[in-house]
Amino acid sequence: MNTNTLSNNNLPDVQSSADPRNIAIEYVGVRGVELPITVASESGIQPTVAQIGMYVALPAEHKGTHMSRFLGLLKEHNRALCRETLVELMQDMLEALESNAGCIDFDFPFFVKKHAPVSKLECLMNYRVHYRVEHKNGKTFVTQTVTVPVTSLCPCSKEISLYGAHNQRSHVTIAARLKGDLSLERQIRYAEESASCELWSRLKRVDEKYVTEKAYENPKFVEDLVRDVAVALNSDKNIEAYRVQAENFESIHNHSAYAQITNGLE
Template identity: 55%
Template sequence: MSTLPSNVQSATQPPTITSIEDVQGRADSRRIPINKVGIKEVYHPVRVKDRSRGEQHTVASFNMYVALPHHFKGTHMSRFVEILHGNEREISVESFREILIEMTRRLDAQSGHIEMEFPYFVMKKAPVSGVESLMNYKASLIGEFHGGEPELWLKVVVAVTSLCPCSKGISDYGAHNQRSHITIKARIDGHMWLEELIDIAEQEASCEVYGILKRPDEKFVTERAYDNPKFVEDIVRDVAVRMNDEARVLAYVVEAENFESIHNHSAYALIEHNKTAEPVQGD
């Protein structure tokens, strides 16, 4: 019987596991910590709670980072993907929180950060005809873990119509309007529907936008915007008022960007506020 040379591995024999140096675990002498290190744009199926239908299934892009102390050379990149794929096939809001905690602890980090961005769909009815169409929104769950406690942020980007008050005020007829994006990012305490943030953005714009409009609907939205002109400054302030009145919102960032129809630039405004840092009454 012939035998294989000692340096040739049999096709049926599993490879021998040998000890391999952990290069990332080497010490680093530069003494410079890294705020975020990890992976970006990993796609994974997710389940998201839906106010009207219970839940919807979509696909999210994940960014996953941890803080790296100054004495470590690198982090273990493969562990991020292992953590993501080691959970249920479709990640939910509930498991998102646990993944954030697991990632931070498994990588021996003081803080962790996960962004889960996904398309979110809402069925909308046209304002006059009632014809239904799906509207898509860019939504995100953002998790921060530091000091032993997870923080959860919701974020939505909502397309709306804005009409210029100045144009209306100086024109004998007509006024320029444009499609705009309102972005709301809110740190929440308790449950909040994504649709609640979407509703606030659409209600504080000059008018909503829709997937399908019939002629009576088009007349309605045109006149609605004309009767409700707003600068970007008006939009962010009006949304901020709503955020201030919402007890479940602990902090927020509100942005408005108008993709101007008569300029080759956008108009932009931002308000950022941490309600937990407000002084106590009487102090």
């Protein structure tokens, strides 16, 4: 076969052909794409690696979408992820795929440089971040989600015990639909400031004493965690809707304690 004479102009475009079943598809696209990206943060631009999904609505009369265009868009969009650039990527995707609705997901680890509370030992803490951008009914929504590990100490255990109290690591997950710019670090701090104590990846003995005693002096039920986070989110003008979840991986039970508050988020 002489490939020198081949081009898109003389090859059939099967995806653009008509489909006789007359059934629209809500979302079609690619998922499981793993690529290096950069993310906007308070300290500058942070490189990371993301799992990506990109999807568009497909009208009933079209047989298929053009899958390769999704990857081309990712190659062209090399700016750091933030609310503004995510909205731009969505607009370009809808134009390139000739669709009026779509969804984009980015899931990646995010790192924050921290210093231990007493020794000031420097460390990096890792958090999980998920961006979801969705366009439907003429509107684009950006939801920024962080999962934050913290310490929680049981108020009941402290109250009824002669000494000590059981505590455990907890995960606080905050999904915030943005109407303005909210840094990932600020969103993470909402979770950490609502816990019995935040976590660090490196601690000296003096730091361990601090963490233990601070948690003991600041007991929180799983219900307290989500309510305190909700109070903080309610006062943030950059958030129009949210869901906050807390899961305590109980140290005295073989199950977790869980709580959730949703405000305006589907």
